Amino acid sequence: MAAHPSDDDRVFRFRVSPESRCFDGHFAGLPILPGVGHLAMVASACARRSRRDLALTAARDLRFQRPLGPGDEVEVVLDDGAEPCSVRFEVRCRGEVASRGLLLFEPPTDVGRP
Amino acid sequence: MSAVPELWRDLLASMPLRGPALLLTGIVRSEPGWVEATARVPLGHPLVVAGAAPCFLGLELGAQAAAAMEALSRSREASDREPGVGYLVRVREASFLARHLPVDTTLRVTARLEGAALPLAIHRITVGTAEVDLVCARIATHRGSS
Numbered sequence: 211m212a213a214h215p216s217d218d219d220r221v222f223r224f225r226v227s228p229e230s231r232c233f234d235g236h237f238a239g240l241p242i243l244p245g246v247g248h249l250a251m252v253a254s255a256c257a258r259r260s261r262r263d264l265a266l267t268a269a270r271d272l273r274f275q276r277p278l279g280p281g282d283e284v285e286v287v288l289d290d291g292a293e294p295c296s297v298r299f300e301v302r303c304r305g306e307v308a309s310r311g312l313l314l315f316e317p318p319t320d321v322g323r324p
Numbered sequence: 325m326s327a328v329p330e331l332w333r334d335l336l337a338s339m340p341l342r343g344p345a346l347l348l349t350g351i352v353r354s355e356p357g358w359v360e361a362t363a364r365v366p367l368g369h370p371l372v373v374a375g376a377a378p379c380f381l382g383l384e385l386g387a388q389a390a391a392a393m394e395a396l397s398r399s400r401e402a403s404d405r406e407p408g409v410g411y412l413v414r415v416r417e418a419s420f421l422a423r424h425l426p427v428d429t430t431l432r433v434t435a436r437l438e439g440a441a442l443p444l445a446i447h448r449i450t451v452g453t454a455e456v457d458l459v460c461a462r463i464a465t466h467r468g469s470s
Contacts, residue, residue, distance in 0.1 A: 231370040235345035244345070245412040246384045250371050253378065265423045266379055269461075272415035311415070 222255035228280035272311030379420035382459030386449025389435035418461035
């Protein structure tokens with residue numbers, strides 16, 4: 211999955227490479243990016259936005275609504291969640307939401323330190 | 325944690341995944357509505373970066389165990405129902421108890437059917453080593469229209 215810059219720091223663009231090995235056998239004759247492939251793009255976008263290495267601790271209400279296939283151009287849109295260190299995301303493709311949900315990350319180690 | 329070869333051999337043909345996408349490596353135990361499987365994330369998996377597999381890859385392992393349970397259930401019932409794909413469509417909640425899954429290591433994966441209204445099914449899944457759980461989640465899968 212190749213990432214491309216965007217002017218909006220909430221929006222990250224990716225292209226799902228047709229050569230991605232994520233499609234090998236998933237599924238035979240019907241190449242669909244696995245749901246964890248969506249999450250890989252979201253995790254990459256979160257790390258770039260926060261400019262730190264993030265440790266995912268939980269996920270809530272993830273919905274995979276539209277399959278992504280080889281060559282799809284994708285936007286990952288991030289917003290802060292209501293809880294500390296949480297991020298709401300949408301993965302969009304051709305104006306439709308492909309997946310969305312909430313991810314929770316471990317707080318940075320310096321939180322609470324003087 | 326040793327797999328039962330004959331269960332696995334029978335199951336392989338009806339699993340919707342092929343080749344490197346199939347991370348399950350065997351079935352340890354199975355009963356109606358529950359399965360325990362083994363799995364392995366190879367170092368060459370496309371989501372492994374710098375030798376580490378992201379914890380959320382456990383969701384895929386759980387979905388594969390759920391698909392295996394569905395296939396075993398069909399076989400047990402001698403059902404003529406067409407095999408479903410078992411797309412992962414929802415993760416209600418997931419806890420990631422470790423940052424990474426170990427690669428090239430035998431993992432234990434369980435799936436328990438919590439409810440179904442076809443084509444949807446809800447499963448409680450766990451992924452871990454022989455000693456400790458690494459991922460726990462509640463997922464929903466869709467049989468698809470195969």
